Amino acid sequence: MTADAVAWILLLAVAAYACGGGVDYGAGFWDLFAGGAERGERPRRLIDHAMAPVWETNNVWLVFVLILMWTGFPVLFEAVFSAMWLPLALAAVGLVLRGAGFALRKPTRRLARRRIYGAAFAVCSLLTPFFLGAAAGGVASGRAAPGVTASAEVWANATSVVAGLLAIAATAFLGAVFLTADARRFGERDLVIYFRLRAWCSLVAVGVLALIGLSVTRKHTTYVYHGLTHGFGLLLVLLSIAAAAATALLIGTHAPGWARYTSVASVALVIAAWGIAQRPYLVPTSLTVQQAAGATKPLQWLMLVTAIALVLVGPALVLLYRLDTHGMLEAQTDADVERGAAQGQR
Amino acid sequence: MMGRWGDVFGLGFGIEAWAFFLEAVFIAVYLYGWRRLKPWTHFWLGVPLPLAALMGAFGIIGANAWMNTPQGFTLDAAGRPVNVSVQQAVFTPMFGPQYWHFVVAMYLTAGYVVAGIYAVGWLRGRRDRYHKLGFCVPFTIAAVLTPLQFFLGDDIARQIFHKQPVKFAAAEIVWDTGTHVPEYLFGRLQPDGTVKGGLKISDLNSILAGFSRDTQVTGLTSVPAADRPTTAEATLAHWTFDIMAMIGSALILLALWYGWCWLRRRDLPRSRWFFRCAALAGAASVVTVECGWITTEVGRQPWIVYRNMRVSDAVTPTSAAALWTMFGIVVVVYVLVFGAFMGVVLRMSRRWQRADLGLVRPAADGPETDTPYGPRPELPAARAADAPSPQGPDASAPGSMR
DSSP states (O other), rough: OHHHHHHEEEEHHHHHHHHHHHHHHHHHHHHHHOOTTTHHHHHHHHHHHHTOOOOOOOHHHHHHHHHHIIOOOOHHHHHHHHHHHHEEEEEHHHHHHHHHHHHEEEETHHHHHHHHHHHHHHHHHHHHHHHHHHHHHHTTTTTTTTTTOOOHHHHSSSHHHHHHHHHHHHHEEEEEHHHHHHHHHHHTTHHHHHHHHHHHHHHHHHHHHHHHHHHHHHTTTTHHHHHHSHHHHHOOOOOHHHHHHHHHHHTTSSSHHHHHHHHHHHHHHHHHHHHHHHEEETTTTEEEEEHOOOOHHHHHHHHHHHHHHHHHHHHHHHHHHHHHHHTOOOOOOOHHHHHHHHHHHO | OOHHHHHTTTTHHHHHHHHHHHHHHHHHHHOOOOSOOOOOHHHHHHHHHHHHHHOOOOOOOEEEHHSSSOSSSSOOTTTTTTSSOOOHHHHTTTHHHHHHHHHHHHHHHHHHHHHHHHHHHTTTTSSSSHHHHHHHHHHHHHHHHHHHHHHHHHHHHHHHHHHOOHHHHHHHHHOSSBSOOOEESSSSTTTTTEEESSEEEEEEEHHHHSSSTTTTTTTTGSOOOOGGGOOOHHHHHHHHHHHHHHHHHHHHHHHHHHHHHHHHHOOOOOOOHHHHHHHHHHHHHHHHHHHHHHHHHHTTTTTEETEEHHHHHHOSSOOOSHHHHHHHHHHHHHHHHHHHHHHHHHHHHHHHHHHHHTTTOOOSSTTTOOOOEEEEEEEEHHHHHHHSSSSOOOSOOGGGGO
16 A cells, blocks of 8 residues: 555656656757757757756656665665666766766857767767666566566667657657747747747657557567556546647647646656556566565655655745746856946945 | 665665755755845745755765664564664664764865865965955864864764774774774784784773773674675775874864964964965865775675675676776766866866956857856956955955845
8 A cells, every 4th residue: 555655656756757857858959959059059058048947956856766766666676777777877877977068068168168068968868868768668568577687688679769769759849848938938039939840840759759669569568558558548648648739739829838737747647657557567567566665664754755855845846946937047157247246346 | 785675774865865856956046046036035045055965964874874783674584674663774873973973074074175275366365355255264164163073083983983893993903802902003904913014002092992991992803704894904994094083183283273373363374384284175174084984884894784784795696897897987987077077167267367367358259158157356456455455345255245
């Protein structure tokens, strides 16, 4: 019972990371494909501007996911991290490099160096979600079962590759939707059109990849496939498609801000559908929630910790996003400080 | 390791996760809020940061202290932990001493590192109010914490003596259990139990551990060779322990020097040597922190969970070559990132130096050249304040405080 509840919380945290982190990776994706220094200057500036205050927070969900895994389901953690340590380690390296690249690009002036840091940031924004998606594919296809030793087959199979690509496409979609809204917020008309087009394209890519994925991986993921095409799982998938369609419509209107909610809903609903389709397994047909669950008392405490986290972190997150969307958060620059000093002197 | 023990001691990390969240949120508000938020709103939104840091340390140190003195579970017939008690697993015997020692070490290190940067500026002739504040505020905090840390360090050593006697034996290279144990400063432990080199002080170890020459100190040979650190590991733990204690003592002298001048003249010491030492203190305290971690981690060998799980049992079947490769990649990545970071910071500093010298800030030489956290003002008045006369106008206060 407690284990089930914690499993739901884990699923929620995964969904939150897919959305929060996804927007962030997506911004990196569009940074990579923004073109040369001249052509890509304005989109990059928007990406930088929109991402800077919130990117760190968006990635903390991953920490929460890890903690829920090892405290709540130690067996799952051991299985997943033993079988797929390589993609997960590479994802971690990617996380470090992209953070460093993003942070170091800002104060660098010479174009060549900016390119290096920008490339580190943008390339890792693709690799990290790919490896995380591949790991998710390894779980969904039941390959990361307890006791399986690490091998490329666990995470470099058809399911994993499709899941990785799907992860990249989904982050690109989320990123483009949020950047459209940001462009609108900053009053950059042409960038609204620029990112809107990209949002539509990536949505199409997500759809195509999902269809290919379902057909290619069908025989490896029978359990999850069945769950996704029947009953409650199917319902969530349909709702997700509806949300994605609503996003495509909303993003074309004068209030693309609303599209952010529907795009997040569509991604979160897919994750939820995946969770529902796997029930009662954490790793399909070899490890159930009950088998993987840790001791009862820590699980109960974990729920308490989550409740306190909601109370403490929830308002803080709301505050951050509100300040951000109200334009209260902006980096200081050389020019700013000089102006400030000049005023102080008068 | 996590598969077997995750549910016993993983919860501390849960607390760390909120702390991490709160930190990420409030640091973003702090860094990006200078421009638009009202000054007091901005200040109050920064207040939760130190609290979140204390909370984060709680989780991390809770987990590490549990590895040193594990409790809060019983083992069933198959050797798996059952009857988990979360309270006991979080508040383990080593938790208190480790937590305070660590938290104070962090604030102290931060203080010396920041002050060290301004000390370098001071040595280069920047004597304005901004540099004075930049030096005095962090250095005062660190100087006050240093003697406190001396007592906390002494306390944690004695707690280790009582609760992890073998680690204490390693850190002090005590071979045989006995009384009237001498203290060695450095020296190398040989496989036969003798000590080569180093300075030997009779009876001091017993006195430090229990305030009397007759205090019995447990030696490494009290446990089988397979259950204790090797002589090389013991020597390493001993050296890092001694380096930590030495630097700590040196920092106390530095803090006393500062306090003495402040009491007598209400001003900073005049000697350039003071500022040279202060500039070094930052790097020295980082070394000290690393030494402390090496002592506690190497001194626990061969255990990852003291007396419950060996490092060799926690290792996954992953091949050694793969692990070394991955480790190599991680080291290379961090060296590159750190190098790039230092390069960027140094270039920023050079750029601002040029600006301070009155050379006009180079005009925009490409897209997006405006950098964050710009230079302090390069205005005529500020340059006047750079001259030795300390009563320059406040123009050199950070621009953000307008």
